[in-house]
Amino acid sequence: MSQSWTRVCALEEIVPDTGVCALIGMRQVAVFRLGADQVFAIGNHDPFSRANVLARGIVGDRSGRPKVASPIFKQNFDLQTGVCMDDPSVSVPAYQTRVCDGIVEVGEVLTSTLRPGNTGSLSEVQSA
Amino acid sequence: MQITVVGEEPRFAYDRVHLSAYFDGTPAAELAIASRERYQELGIETILGDRVEKIDRVQRIVTTGAGFRVPYDMLVLATGSKAFVPPIQNTEGLGCFVYRTIDDVLAIESYAKKVKRGIVIGGGLLGLEAARALKELGLTTTVVEFAPRLMPMQLDAVGGRMLRSRIESLGVTVRSDTNSTGVVLDEHRRVKALALADGSRIETDLILFSAGIRPRDELARESGLAIGARGGIVIDDHCRTNDAHIYAIGECALWQNKIYGLVGPGYTMARTAAGQIWGEAHHKFEGADMSTKLKLMGVDVCSFGDAFGATEGARGMSVVDEYRDVYKRIILSADGKKLLGGMLVGDSTDYDYLSALARDGSELPAVLESLLVAPGEARPQLALGDNSVICSCNNVTKGAICAAIQGGVTELAPLKKCTKAGSGCGGCVPLVTSVLKAELIAMGQTVSNAICEHFDHSRQELFHLIKVGRIKSFPEMLHKHGRGLGCEICKPTVASILASTWNEHILEPKHAPLQDSNDYFMANIQKDGTYSVVPRVPGGEITPEGLIAIGQVGKKYGLYTKITGGQRIDLFGARAEQLPDIWGELIEAGFESGHAYGKSLRTVKSCVGSTWCRYGVQDSVGLAVRVELRYRGLRSPHKLKGGVSGCTRECAEAQGKDFGIIATEKGYNLYVCGNGGMKPKHAQLLIGDLDEPTLLKMIDRFLMFYVRTADRLQRTSVWLENLEGGMDYLRKVVVEDSLGLGAELEADMQSIVDSYRDEWKVAVEDPEKRKRFRHFVNSDQTDDNVVFVQERGQIRPARQDERRYLRVVS
Numbered sequence: 018m019s020q021s022w023t024r025v026c027a028l029e030e031i032v033p034d035t036g037v038c039a040l041i042g043m044r045q046v047a048v049f050r051l052g053a054d055q056v057f058a059i060g061n062h063d064p065f066s067r068a069n070v071l072a073r074g075i076v077g078d079r080s081g082r083p084k085v086a087s088p089i090f091k092q093n094f095d096l097q098t099g100v101c102m103d104d105p106s107v108s109v110p111a112y113q114t115r116v117c118d119g120i121v122e123v124g125e126v127l128t129s130t131l132r133p134g135n136t137g138s139l140s141e142v143q144s145a
Numbered sequence: 146m147q148i149t150v151v152g153e154e155p156r157f158a159y160d161r162v163h164l165s166a167y168f169d170g171t172p173a174a175e176l177a178i179a180s181r182e183r184y185q186e187l188g189i190e191t192i193l194g195d196r197v198e199k200i201d202r203v204q205r206i207v208t209t210g211a212g213f214r215v216p217y218d219m220l221v222l223a224t225g226s227k228a229f230v231p232p233i234q235n236t237e238g239l240g241c242f243v244y245r246t247i248d249d250v251l252a253i254e255s256y257a258k259k260v261k262r263g264i265v266i267g268g269g270l271l272g273l274e275a276a277r278a279l280k281e282l283g284l285t286t287t288v289v290e291f292a293p294r295l296m297p298m299q300l301d302a303v304g305g306r307m308l309r310s311r312i313e314s315l316g317v318t319v320r321s322d323t324n325s326t327g328v329v330l331d332e333h334r335r336v337k338a339l340a341l342a343d344g345s346r347i348e349t350d351l352i353l354f355s356a357g358i359r360p361r362d363e364l365a366r367e368s369g370l371a372i373g374a375r376g377g378i379v380i381d382d383h384c385r386t387n388d389a390h391i392y393a394i395g396e397c398a399l400w401q402n403k404i405y406g407l408v409g410p411g412y413t414m415a416r417t418a419a420g421q422i423w424g425e426a427h428h429k430f431e432g433a434d435m436s437t438k439l440k441l442m443g444v445d446v447c448s449f450g451d452a453f454g455a456t457e458g459a460r461g462m463s464v465v466d467e468y469r470d471v472y473k474r475i476i477l478s479a480d481g482k483k484l485l486g487g488m489l490v491g492d493s494t495d496y497d498y499l500s501a502l503a504r505d506g507s508e509l510p511a512v513l514e515s516l517l518v519a520p521g522e523a524r525p526q527l528a529l530g531d532n533s534v535i536c537s538c539n540n541v542t543k544g545a546i547c548a549a550i551q552g553g554v555t556e557l558a559p560l561k562k563c564t565k566a567g568s569g570c571g572g573c574v575p576l577v578t579s580v581l582k583a584e585l586i587a588m589g590q591t592v593s594n595a596i597c598e599h600f601d602h603s604r605q606e607l608f609h610l611i612k613v614g615r616i617k618s619f620p621e622m623l624h625k626h627g628r629g630l631g632c633e634i635c636k637p638t639v640a641s642i643l644a645s646t647w648n649e650h651i652l653e654p655k656h657a658p659l660q661d662s663n664d665y666f667m668a669n670i671q672k673d674g675t676y677s678v679v680p681r682v683p684g685g686e687i688t689p690e691g692l693i694a695i696g697q698v699g700k701k702y703g704l705y706t707k708i709t710g711g712q713r714i715d716l717f718g719a720r721a722e723q724l725p726d727i728w729g730e731l732i733e734a735g736f737e738s739g740h741a742y743g744k745s746l747r748t749v750k751s752c753v754g755s756t757w758c759r760y761g762v763q764d765s766v767g768l769a770v771r772v773e774l775r776y777r778g779l780r781s782p783h784k785l786k787g788g789v790s791g792c793t794r795e796c797a798e799a800q801g802k803d804f805g806i807i808a809t810e811k812g813y814n815l816y817v818c819g820n821g822g823m824k825p826k827h828a829q830l831l832i833g834d835l836d837e838p839t840l841l842k843m844i845d846r847f848l849m850f851y852v853r854t855a856d857r858l859q860r861t862s863v864w865l866e867n868l869e870g871g872m873d874y875l876r877k878v879v880v881e882d883s884l885g886l887g888a889e890l891e892a893d894m895q896s897i898v899d900s901y902r903d904e905w906k907v908a909v910e911d912p913e914k915r916k917r918f919r920h921f922v923n924s925d926q927t928d929d930n931v932v933f934v935q936e937r938g939q940i941r942p943a944r945q946d947e948r949r950y951l952r953v954v955s
Contacts, residue, residue: 026922034630034658037922045930048922051630062930067945068674069930073662073721077632080598086633088662088670093633103558 450486
């Protein structure tokens with residue numbers, strides 16, 4: 018399967034150590050910039066509050082792993098895997114990211130985070 | 146790079162500093178610094194239980210005792226130190242031990258089971274740690290020290306005496322100024338007694354030598370590396386030995402003729418050597434601060450900077466409290482303007498503040514004595530019964546929480562999970578935390594005041610560090626005093642302290658990432674991710690035009706409106722992207738931010754007062770307006786509310802506020818530290834019959850003292866409960882100015898008042914800040930997850946069961 022990447026915004030548009038929400042197909046994806054050039058993307062939907070808010074959480078780390086805290090009830094999500102650090106049975110999708118010529122791009126759902134319920138890749142959703 | 150670690154001990158690297166924690170029940174495995182898996186993950190080869198016997202510096206190969214030959218490009222010697230055993234008779238007898246490794250500890254433990262009495266030779270840091278271990282093992286314990294006092298390297302005579310008094314009260318005998326000459330053995334070569342220089346003996350079954358360390362430099366010595374006259378492998382500022390391919394770090398290394406016996410400098414050397422090997426030439430070892438903060442047998446002992454006043458012209462100042470066995474001594478420069486160092490015994494509350502002052506060389510307060518009096522020492526004193534409900538979301542009592550803690554759940558996250566307390570709205574988390582701390586203290590455990598994993602400090606300590614170090618941003622704070630990237634606990638805490646110290650706009654790019662969603666969007670987030678908006682209505686006084694303007698905004702944006710408890714109007718259901726437009730219109734109509742979203746001053750509620758009321762004796766509305774405008778926007782550890790009543794009938798409920806003013810015939814009475822909410826508290830009278838300027842002065846001091854010294858999310862009432870000395874102490878500080886801080890607190894408040902700007906006005910006028918409010922970075926669409934239904938003529942968020950149906954029809 019060929020990789021599909023979606024251009025989201027210029028890296029400059031994301032204030033370092035904050036997130037923005039991108040609309041990719043029908044999905045809301047929370048895209049975070051850590052420091053100058055690290056970019057992570059996970060689903061924007063908070064499974065605990067059922068609100069689309071994860072992009073508005075405070076980012077940081079727990080024991081060195083980058084994470085975001087939901088602004089509603091403060092559960093922490095691992096930015097690399099989407100797994101909830103306070104309750105590993107809950108997770109949100111995590112996406113591949115890259116920065117090309119200063120533009121942030123979001124790719125497929127990382128397969129390691131695919132679980133029943135986290136369906137397929139972005140391209141499948143878009144074509145559906 | 147291929148890395149191989151060769152270790153003589155059979156274990157992976159462990160935390161030697163906390164060796165005596167083993168006797169508190171910490172399993173040996175938990176002292177490990179890294180697990181086997183971690184080594185594997187990093188691809189590090191390990192050879193353990195085997196030691197390097199020979200270094201071939203020409204071919205660059207090390208050979209181990211078991212015969213392994215490991216080639217190297219770069220070699221790091223971290224052979225550490227061994228315990229110094231004084232040259233006296235019979236130190237090899239059965240029952241003689243040293244205290245360096247887990248194996249030593251296991252051997253001591255097994256021998257101690259069969260005997261009753263123990264002696265530790267050496268009254269320094271390690272000796273006292275060892276004495277604690279023997280005490281934990283149930284032995285009658287005596288410490289024998291050659292010098293005239295305990296911890297001679299860190300403490301002076303008074304400090305040593307204070308420490309001795311504390312330690313003796315724990316049941317350990319101390320013999321200082323005592324020289325031992327030999328170990329007396331029985332016919333089975335078992336320890337029987339310690340012989341002293343004065344001809345007497347102390348009967349004992351076990352002797353532990355802890356009289357200092359000597360570097361393990363024998364391998365380096367045999368390999369022809371440069372060794373200091375009194376031992377130690379000579380290294381330069383790059384931690385390199387005289388062989389360019391060999392480094393040495395830690396307690397085996399001799400830098401500028403000094404050996405550092407502390408773990409901190411050891412880690413710095415490790416970073417230096419690793420940096421050098423990796424090719425980053427800027428890594429250098431430049432000596433280390435020998436300041437120490439210890440807890441020895443439960444007794445705080447700190448020493449920092451020039452603790453003994455060795456600097457020319459230095460003068461000292463001390464507090465000797467023989468009731469609490471507390472000793473504080475500070476060393477000042479000849480002109481009294483700089484703090485050079487000091488020592489603390491029995492109370493380490495001030496350590497971070499004072500050692501930071503000494504390091505930074507900042508100018509000192511005018512009243513130097515105030516340095517020796519701790520402002521507001523926090524001591525948990527929870528007076529709640531077992532049946533009181535702590536978490537009302539899940540109906541969890543204090544008793545249930547304590548039972549879980551006693552059952553071994555001693556950290557907040559698992560405690561929340563297991564009791565469900567604090568897992569609902571989260572409003573009781575600070576209370577759960579203080580129950581946890583109090584219970585742990587009651588169980589005799591040491592409790593960390595660290596706010597999170599990124600800082601080893603309490604909020605009060607962070608405040609001092611920021612103020613004293615003139616720190617202006619979170620990255621600077623993290624770099625100087627923390628680690629990692631930060632989190633949702635420390636970032637907003639530091640942001641709040643920065644705001645109440647320097648008052649810069651919260652959406653400055655350096656501050657924006659630190660804000661909770663509420664502060665970031667300057668509105669209150671609701672369950673569906675929409676926000677509510679509260680314009681300021683000072684004193685609850687509003688014109689008909691103002692009411693109409695708010696009504697028009699509510700109508701135009703389809704918002705739900707409700708009157709709040711603080712005499713204002715709350716507009717709900719605004720999407721993030723609508724906030725700047727809504728505020729543009731409110732500002733146009735003369736409104737400003739009400740800070741309902743911040744941990745900051747909310748409202749000053751008032752009754753109608755003497756202007757209309759036939760009973761009122763003062764103009765409560767006018768005063769409430771002036772007070773609210775004075776303190777608007779002040780960032781604080783928790784939200785703050787005020788009230789002003791025009792007479793003793795108290796219609797403004799001022800005694801239920803953080804600060805409440807009640808008018809009298811003669812002026813105003815000031816009440817403080819009340820609140821409504823989860824645990825309602827009546828405010829208490831601080832001082833009566835004030836004129837307005839004095840009243841404001843008292844509130845300035847009170848609020849600033851709270852902002853400086855309270856914990857994160859600690860309301861004024863809880864802060865007061867935890868303030869040692871309670872209301873009397875607070876009155877002394879605020880009214881009588883016992884700490885000499887009054888003028889400083891007033892000046893700090895005045896600077897906040899003078900630098901006030903309406904946050905929303907600044908944001909609305911700045912296109913860059915406005916941009917932050919859109920929902921999608923790449924689309925103008927709105928969040929389709931936000932769905933409203935109508936109820937009693939207004940909107941409300943749709944429930945989950947309603948949503949499916951609504952989606953289908955729309």
